[in-house]
Amino acid sequence: MTQSQEEEVILKVKRFNPEKGYWWAEYKLKVDRFTQFTEALRRIKSEQDPTLSYRASCHMAVCGSCGMKINGEPRLACKTLVLDVVKKYNNNVITIEPMDYFKPIKDLIVDWDEFYERMFKIKPRLYQAKEVLEGKAEHRLKPEDQRELWKFAQCIWCGLCVSACPAVVIDQQFLGPAAHAKGYRFLADPRDTITEERMKILIDSSWRCTYCYQCFNVCPRDIEPVTAIKKTRSFTKTYKDKSEIAERGEKHVEAIHESILKTGKLAEAPVYLKTYGVLQSLVDLVYMSKTGKLKYALVQERPVQNINEIKKIIGE
Structure with a gap:
């Protein structure tokens, strides 16, 4: 296919509102090989159905706001090309649904409150020493420490891993893969001063992961949250107040x-x-x-x- 060639696709969108509940709507449009799902949804909303609701902001896989299920897979709509999905499934009919686990608000827009509560439980910021805060000293990060932390610092809070995770559904005490990726980033940071508190927050939860590797499969930034969970478990030996x-x-x-x-x-x-x-x-x-x-x-x-x-x- 050349740049100018187009192909017709049918997008079946699972819609929702509190009064009507769920229903499916179909939209036909022509796309080329550069058309992202965010662009396809924008065109549907502006050209066919202004009542369609979805979230999107940066369109470059940085903000994490356009998470949704595309043909059953949690994906970022801005990072997924329509014709790539057509080619993968050999079918020009594509389903788009709101992410699992999250409570729907309207159409593809879901409620993030519980997700953010879990993320903020792990205290997602660096707690530096008093001397550093007072300007009397400075914390330096060694290159090897930076390499260890860098991958897990790339989490954009998109929630795709949580949507794919079966453990968060059955165990409310499991913080979820995103929280553990971000949590380990600070737990392993030698500059942080609340290591014991972080272990108390993270260690019990880390042993509740079922190792299904779904978070590994769907992460759009290749962060591997399950690796962060494994590494967090290694801190158990040094933690005294262990749960059952x-x-x-x-x-x-x-x-x-x-x-x-x-x-x-x-x-x-x-x-x-x-x-x-x-x-x-x-x-x-x-x-x-x-x-x-x-x-x-x-x-x-x-x-x-x-x-x-x-x-x-x-x-x-």
Whole structure:
């Protein structure tokens, strides 16, 4: 396709208002290979339907305000080209919906209040030493520290990762991937002075992540919030006031390491026993017996051949 060539597409927009609820509206328009979804929506609003509502501001993937679901995927509308989606799905009919998890206000516009509450819980700013604030000293950041922090400082609060995350739906105590990306940026900053307070805010929540990697898949800035969560978990060893879920998480990691070290495999029964303890394991064994799954808990794992090679890989 050349720059001047156009192709007709059908955008099916899931609309909403409090009086009517949800309904679908279809719009036909011609687009070229440079047409972003923000431009397509602007044309629909200005040329076909002035009642259509959506958010967009910078049009260059910086403000994060144009998040929406395009063919079921959380995306920034300004960073997504219409014909790229047509090519990906081999279909010129494209669905556009408001992001999941967020409460809809009107059409593609959603309520950000709860998202911002979670983001501000992690205190998203640097708390410097008193001497620095008084101008008596200065904080310098080493290049290696800057490299560690830079990726996570790029979060634009677009909410796509939260929209894709199943854990925030089922666990209100999980702060969400965006909050953890921003939280780790300050937790790992050597200039910050409230490390203990940050650990109290972040560590319990970090062990509530299910590691589904959806945040990794949808982030438009390649921030990898799940990596920030993994790194936050590493602070658990130095934190004294651990919650039950953090202690259990540490036991689980130790059990997996021990299993792989001994057998070269993930032996589920011993890992479960060490993670949850004898009493809880007995309760669950009764349930497994009733459901006919007890045989899986009694499988005897044989060590892999050349177990020493496995030990070399994990540094033992």
